[in-house]
Amino acid sequence: xxxxxxRAGISVLFCLAMVPGPINAADSGSSxxxxxxxxxxxxxxxxxxxxxxxxxxxxxxxxxxxxGNPLDMEQSMDHLRGSPEKLSRVEITEICGGCHSSxxxxxxxxxxxxxxxxxxxxxxxxxxxxxxxxxxxVSCHGAHGTLSVKDPESRAYxxxxxxxxxxxxxxETLEGYRTGIHGKAxxxxxxxxxxxxxxCHGAHGTxxxxxxxxxxxxxxxxxxEVRRFNEGPHxxxxxxxxxxxxxxxxxxxRLGPVPLEEVPERIIATCPGCHPDTDRxxxxxxxxxxxxxxTLLTVSLSRLWAEEISMRGLDTLQIDLLIREAESWISQAIxxxxxxxxxxxxxLTGMAKDKVKSAREHSRNLQMELGLRRVGLLFISLLSIIxxxxxxxxxxxxxxxxxxGRTGGNVS
Ligand code: HEC
Ligand code: HEC
Ligand code: HEC
Ligand code: HEC
Ligand code: HEC
Ligand code: HEC
Ligand code: HEC
Ligand code: HEC
Ligand code: HEC
Numbered sequence: 001x002x003x004x005x006x007r008a009g010i011s012v013l014f015c016l017a018m019v020p021g022p023i024n025a026a027d028s029g030s031s032x033x034x035x036x037x038x039x040x041x042x043x044x045x046x047x048x049x050x051x052x053x054x055x056x057x058x059x060x061x062x063x064x065x066x067x068g069n070p071l072d073m074e075q076s077m078d079h080l081r082g083s084p085e086k087l088s089r090v091e092i093t094e095i096c097g098g099c100h101s102s103x104x105x106x107x108x109x110x111x112x113x114x115x116x117x118x119x120x121x122x123x124x125x126x127x128x129x130x131x132x133x134x135x136x137x138v139s140c141h142g143a144h145g146t147l148s149v150k151d152p153e154s155r156a157y158x159x160x161x162x163x164x165x166x167x168x169x170x171x172e173t174l175e176g177y178r179t180g181i182h183g184k185a186x187x188x189x190x191x192x193x194x195x196x197x198x199x200c201h202g203a204h205g206t207x208x209x210x211x212x213x214x215x216x217x218x219x220x221x222x223x224x225e226v227r228r229f230n231e232g233p234h235x236x237x238x239x240x241x242x243x244x245x246x247x248x249x250x251x252x253x254r255l256g257p258v259p260l261e262e263v264p265e266r267i268i269a270t271c272p273g274c275h276p277d278t279d280r281x282x283x284x285x286x287x288x289x290x291x292x293x294x295t296l297l298t299v300s301l302s303r304l305w306a307e308e309i310s311m312r313g314l315d316t317l318q319i320d321l322l323i324r325e326a327e328s329w330i331s332q333a334i335x336x337x338x339x340x341x342x343x344x345x346x347x348l349t350g351m352a353k354d355k356v357k358s359a360r361e362h363s364r365n366l367q368m369e370l371g372l373r374r375v376g377l378l379f380i381s382l383l384s385i386i387x388x389x390x391x392x393x394x395x396x397x398x399x400x401x402x403x404x405g406r407t408g409g410n411v412s
Contacts, residue, residue: 030070032062049145065095089128089136096137118205161196176253211245212238218246228338264289288337288345295349299326302356314366319359326355
């Protein structure tokens with residue numbers, strides 16, 4: 001029985017050994033690959049790069065982009081589409097679009113098929129039309145070492161995108177972005193939820209968002225702020241006058257982070273950017289800032305006294321919980337400044353203050369308990385001292401009686 005299994009196992013292994021390496025439809029029998037592989041320099045590099053790329057893995061080979069006949073070693077290059085140097089930038093787009101715009105050719109893959117259309121309708125497509133040095137598909141993806149955009153080595157991988165774009169768009173934008181919160185989050189913390197250039201400008205349908213478009217662009221990730229913004233007076237003015245969008249108050253690239261305690265002064269500094277000093281809006285901004293500042297102060301003070309009583313050895317779990325709830329109301333109050341609505345803000349800061357009040361009450365109860373416990377402790381200590389003294393007295397009396405008894409006995 002066991003011998004049968006072993007024999008079967010050996011024959012399976014034998015069959016596996018007969019299979020030559022990983023086969024790939026793209027390599028097998030391609031004269032282009034066979035000949036170019038043994039050439040040198042710039043004629044051989046494409047094979048090396050292509051071997052590790054996404055196209056070979058998907059069965060896309062040299063002739064799919066260059067033309068020619070891969071089955072015929074002698075005449076294979078007769079039908080080449082043309083020398084790559086002579087390929088115009090428009091032709092490159094067409095080559096890639098031959099598959100990437102075709103539902104038929106991409107039907108086995110889950111990749112989108114709108115890149116070429118998007119590209120042509122965007123700023124880069126327009127620049128291409130105008131004969132400028134616009135990037136083509138291969139500027140961002142490479143012609144041969146094309147990698148999946150999910151591969152961290154890909155030029156189009158989010159973390160690598162800022163350098164890719166800055167290659168043509170100058171270092172000033174890149175520096176601004178890098179020092180802002182988005183760049184820090186993506187490039188330093190590798191937080192892939194933070195936007196790269198492509199999230200705000202589009203990878204293919206490259207645009208510069210107008211103020212009116214910014215709530216949609218930023219709202220991909222900041223729904224809360226956009227919802228509040230839409231409740232306020234600026235939504236109306238954005239639609240009618242085209243101002244202020246999100247970038248009316250925030251720099252597009254060099255933005256944040258603003259520490260919590262600096263938010264009130266930031267609000268005060270922002271409004272006169274558009275409203276005259278005497279405008280009602282500026283006053284509204286100041287009142288909102290004051291309300292927020294007061295609440296921030298209340299909550300940060302509560303942290304201080306909570307720490308103090310925890311150092312006295314009391315269990316502050318419940319108090320910490322309440323203060324944390326207060327803080328979470330504050331993190332709802334900050335986005336709410338976008339509604340520029342004092343009543344709404346007061347509702348939220350009011351909730352935060354209520355939580356601090358409950359924490360305060362709780363701490364008072366704890367302290368009262370502590371007081372009672374101290375009185376109790378004092379009472380018990382006193383009681384035990386009295387008992388000890390009484391016992392000592394009793395002992396001495398007994399000893400005295402004993403000695404008296406003994407002396408008495410001797411006398412008799
Ligand atoms: C027998 C060898 C051989 C075969 C087969 C071959 N090539 Fe080439 N290929 C070359 C050589 C050599 C050069 C360099 C020619 C030059 O620099 O003038 C070249 C150049 C090229 C170039 C660059 C053209 C240019 O003008 O710079 C492309 C693209 C190319 N080959 C694609 C292919 C494709 C696609 C196939 C298969 C359909 C193929 N080759 C088959 C030898 C070959
Ligand atoms: C996905 C399409 C695609 C595939 C697949 C592809 N190429 Fe290319 N190849 C291009 C494009 C586009 C260019 C022009 C690059 C440019 O303008 O930067 C190019 C350029 C070249 C050049 C000229 C390089 C130079 O530096 O001048 C050679 C040689 C070449 N390819 C050979 C090959 C060979 C051999 C294969 C197969 C192993 C292959 N290519 C596969 C799209 C492709
Ligand atoms: C300016 C740089 C740039 C150019 C030009 C560019 N791409 Fe992309 N491409 C990217 C980035 C960045 C991503 C990843 C982010 C995304 O998909 O939004 C990407 C993603 C892709 C993907 C992956 C699937 C997808 O859509 O997510 C394909 C396929 C693709 N591009 C093909 C093309 C083709 C074809 C062209 C030429 C019309 C092209 N790209 C031009 C930067 C570029
Ligand atoms: C013969 C058809 C064909 C041609 C021509 C072609 N591609 Fe592809 N490409 C594919 C297929 C198939 C895949 C694999 C898609 C997948 O696995 O989702 C692919 C994958 C890609 C990917 C990776 C997508 C991802 O998953 O992130 C990029 C980027 C890409 N191609 C860009 C290009 C560029 C740039 C050109 C032109 C130089 C080009 N392709 C030409 C068929 C083609
Ligand atoms: C090969 C160089 C090159 C690369 C790489 C490149 N661009 Fe561009 N970009 C251009 C050119 C050229 C223009 C057109 C400028 C003009 O019309 O004056 C342009 C225009 C733009 C515009 C419009 C600017 C304006 O003021 O109208 C934006 C936004 C943009 N690119 C973003 C990006 C992003 C994002 C990336 C990276 C994903 C990128 N670009 C990669 C060359 C490049
Ligand atoms: C959070 C969204 C966002 C990110 C991320 C972003 N941008 Fe922008 N960018 C904008 C907006 C919005 C504008 C429009 C200008 C404005 O409203 O101040 C703009 C303007 C531009 C412009 C044209 C105007 C100018 O300043 O010359 C270029 C070029 C540009 N960005 C390139 C980039 C590059 C390159 C990156 C990555 C390093 C990048 N952007 C990252 C939102 C963004
Ligand atoms: C792709 C998602 C994404 C897009 C699009 C985006 N952001 Fe952000 N943003 C983030 C993330 C993630 C953080 C938090 C980074 C961190 O805390 O490490 C952030 C942080 C911020 C902060 C600072 C928050 C703080 O705690 O101080 C501001 C302000 C901001 N974004 C404004 C904008 C504006 C304005 C736009 C549009 C021009 C925008 N964002 C577009 C994801 C995005
Ligand atoms: C009228 C001015 C103004 C406008 C318009 C505006 N913001 Fe703000 N925003 C502020 C101020 C002031 C702060 C607090 C200081 C800071 O974090 O920059 C802030 C904070 C933020 C924060 C950080 C919130 C937090 O919890 O720390 C984000 C994210 C944000 N704004 C996104 C947006 C988005 C998205 C838009 C567009 C819908 C927008 N802002 C429009 C003034 C504005
Ligand atoms: C980028 C320009 C810009 C900035 C910055 C700005 N606003 Fe406005 N705001 C407008 C415009 C435009 C209107 C509509 C026209 C008007 O009524 O003045 C408006 C209208 C208002 C209104 C309703 C009209 C009124 O006067 O009662 C209020 C309230 C307001 N803004 C408050 C603020 C506050 C608070 C800030 C600072 C946090 C601020 N705005 C910052 C552009 C701006």
